Amino acid sequence: MSKSVSEIIKEKKRRKFLPGYLEKAAPIIFGICAVISVFTTVGIIFTLVIETITFFNRVSIIEFITSTDWYPFTEKAPSYGILSLVSGTLLITFIAMLVAIPVGLSTAIYLSEYASERARRIIKPILEVLAGVPTIVYGFFALTFVTPLLKGIIPGLPIFNALSPGIVVGIMIIPMIASLSEDAMSSVPSSMREGALAMGATKLEVALKIVLPAALSGIIASFVLGISRAIGETMIVAVAAGSTPKFTLDVTESIQTMTAYIVQVSLGDASYGSTIYYSIYAVGMSLFVFTLLMNLLAQYISRRFREEY
């Protein structure tokens, strides 16, 4: 070598200026990126709040929060009681989670603890496809397949009901819960499994008493995401639950969710500037607050249950 590397390096050092600037610019650039995410939230809140204020100038906020009647379209005495939309949303979410959590979690446990590596490699992508099917497809699946099936079991079940779309929303989020929970469970170090197996534990005991608790925060995170998806799901409900806002806990009744309402109005006839028009922002705001609370709760829970390893 003509010149030693360290000499070359010293020479280069003397001549370089640019990296210094890059070095200083980088955190600022990335900081701006981060701030944009904050702006997104600000944007959402700003958007929602402005229009929501207009709405509450016309409709009493008390009525909005406490009334159980949601009949915005009657010209004579429209009533805006969000509770019926909330109950619809909760009903769907509840049914969905009732389906998705046991099935999704069971699937996750099966894949992570029992299935062979090969089976896992095949089944997981299949489940992910299930997650990718457009929701409108699920909607018709609920209406034309699940509802008739349910009618066989529950005679007199109306064609529009909360049960069928609830189940299908559940089916739609099974892959999400299964896949994320499986990720959480398979990232539990195998040394822990070995520790338990070596004491004579069965696979079931390992799964339920070791892996599940250790992966709990990840699993709860998957539930939360699932619940968020269920709350935010629009098309399935719009197609199969009817669009009758009702304050009810009866799963056989037709209901309407917050999201379905927003879509209904935004595709519908209500004129711009009408109270109905502003009501979608109020509903959107409620939805946002709803998910915010949910997420805070979830974060609290997952912090509480986190088992560090």
Place this chain on the structure above:
Amino acid sequence: MVAREQFQLDLKDMKEEIIQLAKYTEAALVSAVDALYNQDMALAEQIIEKDKDIDKKELDINNKAILLIAKQQPVAKDLRRLIIALKITTDLERMGDHAKNIANATIELGEHHLLTVHPAVRDMRDIAIEMVKVAVNAIRYEDISVAGKLSGMDDSMDNLYETIIREMLEETATNPEKVQYVMQMAFSARYIERFADHITNIGENILFLVKGESYNLN
């Protein structure tokens, strides 16, 4: 916190065994000198027999020390403890040999010879035994102040030895026929002198153990 408990115990055991061995050699010397004085052939034979035990014991301690080195990776003082165990036992074995040599000389001299043993030989023995005791304490307490004493004692031993040899030679000059006997006697004195030298070596070893440097007390 006391760590390496087992190793500590092993080292302690070894020390005890070494002290034991020292005591054997001491006993051998006492018996040997007694046999010499009393022309006690049986005792002499017994000493020769018993020396085998001492040899075995030496081998034993040796092997243990080597095993401990192999298994415990000792360093510094621990290592020196084991190294001097090897050295001290070699010395002790030689001391045993010297006692045996005296017993051999006793047998060589045979029963009923008329030669009186030079009384100072007893003094030599006494010094030697005193030295063994000192050495045992030095070993037991790893005490260099005690070990230092050995050097002085060895000096008086050397003086005694020279006196004895001189006086015996003078005697030979008057009793030429006794030459062979005197020779054996001289050798015996020499053996005790060598016995003491080895004890001095033990002292040196203790110094090495404690200070980590080699000394020459002779």
Place this chain on the structure above:
Amino acid sequence: MVAREQFQLDLKDMKEEIIQLAKYTEAALVSAVDALYNQDMALAEQIIEKDKDIDKKELDINNKAILLIAKQQPVAKDLRRLIIALKITTDLERMGDHAKNIANATIELGEHHLLTVHPAVRDMRDIAIEMVKVAVNAIRYEDISVAGKLSGMDDSMDNLYETIIREMLEETATNPEKVQYVMQMAFSARYIERFADHITNIGENILFLVKGESYNLN
């Protein structure tokens, strides 16, 4: 793959140094016997002086061996190599001492004494030197077949020694005034005999090195 290269080198160096030391003692013995025969006081003095080097060398090898044990955690044969290094050097040092003792005897005898040295002492020396050579080979090649030979040689050494002592005593009987000289002479023979004993010890050590068990060749 050769691992622990440095350690291997260190072990080899140590072996060379031991052989070197053996050669020194050999030379010392040769000189000592020469001085004895030729009543060469200067040479004797020189030997006594040189013994200090041997002592230093012994200490040196000793320390190196201990350091290597401390630093390299040897086990099995490696460990035995270092252990016997300790033992062999002790023997070699003693062998040097014996050469020195002969030189001392030479000085004690003084110049111009009329005593002729027993010619067999030369033979003893020759056997001893032969034994040193054998031992050096045993060390160098870690060869037990060679080491085995030492036992036989030591036996002829012992025989020679006994012959010499016997003949000298006979001579004394005729020349009682020479008693002191004979005694020195006898001691000298004894020193050579001990010299050989130590070589036999070296053989034992090589056996121990190779076989991992202790033997007694004496």
Place this chain on the structure above:
Amino acid sequence: MNLVDKQLVKNKMGMRLIRNKLIKQLFLMATLFAIIILGTLLYRIFTQGIGYLDWEFFLSFASRFPEEAGIKAAIIGSLWLMAITAPISLILGVGTAIFLEEYASKNKWTRFIQMNISNLAGVPSIVFGLLGLTVFVRLLEMGRSIIAGGLTMSLLILPIIVVASQEAIRSVPNDQYEASFAMGATKWQTIRRVVLPAAIPGILTGGILALSRAIGETAPLLMIGALTFIAYLPENIWSGFTVMPIQIFNWTSRPQEEFHYVAAAGIIVLLVMLLIMNSIAVFIRNKFSKRY
């Protein structure tokens, strides 16, 4: 003293093993349940749609005749949308992730941003539609253009990408940083040459999965008023556009049954597209995932 009753342990063993077996079957059934449903769904879609799936379908615009209706505009529209969404969301998302993981000191502000992001990930897509309508379409006067749709979608999937990228960056072991710093590399050099290359598989996988969410989304685009019929291809980011899910939605709500089959054909195309994207993600995951 034996505290553990060995006999008891032995006795209980049988029951435990049986329970293990039974519940395993239960888990297996749950897994099969999901798969059977998928099978049913796909079967229905394929039997309906396959007849309409020909070359023409890809090369034609929408039409009032089911036989002539095609998905060209929607596919191209979806691609345009992705062309906007992908770079914007990736750049913003990865940038945010780098900021949060590498530069931000762990204080209240970063915690706030962090919480904000994980919260955004849970906000329903329709709310993003409202945001896009108000901010991009109206406030910034972008109209119902590709850019407005793309930006809306970008914001929608931004949190997903941020979280995935953070995860990927965080999983680059600390010793990699140390190695780089110890050679005299600067922070930015370390990020660019060590962290990002190592994190890229994770980022891409997360990114593709997020994009496949975006490509199937209907609601927010309905909100901002994406078009339904266009008989031409968009020319630039200011053009109007339609996307596959909207086209499918439109077809399904037609009275003529034939259009429902056309919709099924559209769904097949969408599914295949999703499948391709997922496979790419899986491929990246398998191919580039490095074990530390």
Place this chain on the structure above:
Amino acid sequence: GNGDGSSSAEEEQKVEVDGSSTVFPIMEAVAEEFSAENPDVKVPIGVSGTGGGFEKFIAGETDISNASRPIKEEEKKLLEEEGINYTEFKIALDGLSVVVNKENDWVNQLTVEELNKMWSEEKGVKTWADVRDGWPEEEIEFFSPGADSGTFDYFDEVILDGAQIRKDAALSEDDNVLVQGVSGTKNGIGYFGYAYYLENKDSLKVVPIVNSSGEAITPSQETIQSGEYEPLSRPMFIYVKHESLKNDTVYNFTKYALENAGSMSEAVGYVALPDSTYTDALNKLDEITEK
């Protein structure tokens, strides 16, 4: 008239259409044909709903707004405020068809009063027997388009006079879903656009409605066009911005739409207006543009 305006060179050849999803199929068909003849012209059509369409129309974003109901007062006011002049054109008719299940062999016709009685919240009809004596005492199930659709609006206005529709009616935004509902429910009754009935003739039974002249009329091309089928026949509109008509492309498209609306609406399942209506409309168009 083809573009003679010198301005056409620099103006973009584009017509922005948005609005009702009901009107969408007609305009889609028109645009499809128009584009085939004028490949350089772009006619994007959105479906923001009638209300959403007007919103954009008011914002000045569109040239033509499709509507399945006439413009409302507040919308007019806003347009006025914005200074936007426009003209309303009827382009087709839809006959809201009242249908029952195929197995329903008792309902052969219904009067407006009966419909009113059945669909009102207050009147408390539960079973068929409550509607007309002799009909079975089986509970009726109601299906209706969503409350925010033009179809619902029209029905509500014409039959219920704007009163509250019964709350137990199953509402759906998607008329196909209603088809499914009625054809799958023995005691179901519902109403929706004529096209949805036409497509599902085989699985549904349409109910003749007694008109103001006392005749029970079954909805069909002829009865709707001729106006016999009333009051459930409703017009559909496009609103065109005057300002846009100055652009030849828009003018041409509008003209083309009015010329072809009749045939196109029939093609997609609606009913054409009488020819004269289109002729009048074309005249009006020329008036506006002074051509």
Place this chain on the structure above:
Amino acid sequence: MLTVERNRPMASSISPIKDNSIYTVRNFNLWYGADHALNDICMDIPTNKVTAIIGPSGCGKSTYIKALNRMVELVPSVKMTGSIDYNGQNIFNPKFKVEELRTSVGMVFQKPNPFPKSIYENVVYGPKIHGIKKKQILDEVVEKSLKGAALWDEVKDRLHENAFGLSGGQQQRLCIARCLAIEPDVILMDEPTSALDPISTLKVEELVQSLKKEYSIVIVTHNMQQAARISDNTAFFLNGEVIEYNKTDQIFSNPTDKRTEDYITGRFG
């Protein structure tokens, strides 16, 4: 699948002592797919002794002890022939329940792997899954096991804190306590100190030596001095074979096989 392939004459290395054996391994072979990881192992493991297994990386040490409690079966591609008798029963006998085997044969792993639970819960995990529910017994078990693992004094005041708060050495002793809680007969240890610092290592080593009064212990280690320090017998593995199996003192002072010597003196193959 598991049959004794052939009956070769028993090697002298089968057993270094004449005591009772808890394990009798005969002609045991193991393959990972086509990879022959253990080759014709014959080896008796004595009761209440510490048996060390040493050998270079990849020689099959872990595979071997994982075979002893059939943990190796968790690897899907594993095939085996030959027999392993535990207390006179072939562990591959279909009637022999693997869970039972693992209950009486405890295992401690290279990296401490406590469960992410409290110290208390870690220890009672075993008893609990085996159906012991009484709080009082569990409390006793915890105290006894932790004392047995020489950890009681250090943790008795924080039994309900998370086990991850313990130091590495404490975690490893906790894993040993967890293992003691079900009162096994044998404890298998796979390099239990290789993740620990020297102090913790010494503590665990001392623990192992004190445990052998009540348990038979098999310990894999690639720290030869460790094997030398704590074991009674040592087996040297190379390329899946037992090269030499003998009293530890013998192995470390004077091994019979050249390869053993090369290995223990750090010269390797």
Place this chain on the structure above:
Amino acid sequence: MLTVERNRPMASSISPIKDNSIYTVRNFNLWYGADHALNDICMDIPTNKVTAIIGPSGCGKSTYIKALNRMVELVPSVKMTGSIDYNGQNIFNPKFKVEELRTSVGMVFQKPNPFPKSIYENVVYGPKIHGIKKKQILDEVVEKSLKGAALWDEVKDRLHENAFGLSGGQQQRLCIARCLAIEPDVILMDEPTSALDPISTLKVEELVQSLKKEYSIVIVTHNMQQAARISDNTAFFLNGEVIEYNKTDQIFSNPTDKRTEDYITGRFG
């Protein structure tokens, strides 16, 4: 922030030899928050020697060598006083660029940490970030560094394969090669063999010994025998203080301080 607090009389342990020193550390103190991790360190590190640092876990060994190339600053809560001179220049002098320091002071870590790139790319990482782009020079650098790290023969035919395919020991030597590529003067090693098996450990040890001809090496280890084997001088740390710093032979045969002796003989505190 960085001032010489007081000028205590220099301890005899500052330097075991009279040679040139590459580092001169005086009264160096370091705190993690309120935790006093290094206490008044005075220590000269000689050129072209291997200096070992031993001490129980948590005594501050890693902290100390990370202070030598200022990697310790990556921990936000760190505060320091005293001086560290590198080649006569105070490394905390604001003019002294930390990147330059780290360029001439290489570091090798406990766990081999190659980048997930090809072997070639790993080695040229350093030169590349320092602006060397010429393929020909880079090729030479790769060959030279890999040869220097005694790895060339093993990998020369697969330079473009991923470094993760190498064994642990090879990875560690690759990390050393990577470090050599920018031709540092000093190499700091923090327990470079604690994650390696015995064979790899020996290889790395031998490499270290051969490297000292050209580099000054500081190696942290808690394997005392390793320190004994490969270092020229050894410093014993305890609770953030240098208890004894002397020639290695001296430390391991006859340490001056009782605590040193207790530590090296395995008796601790």
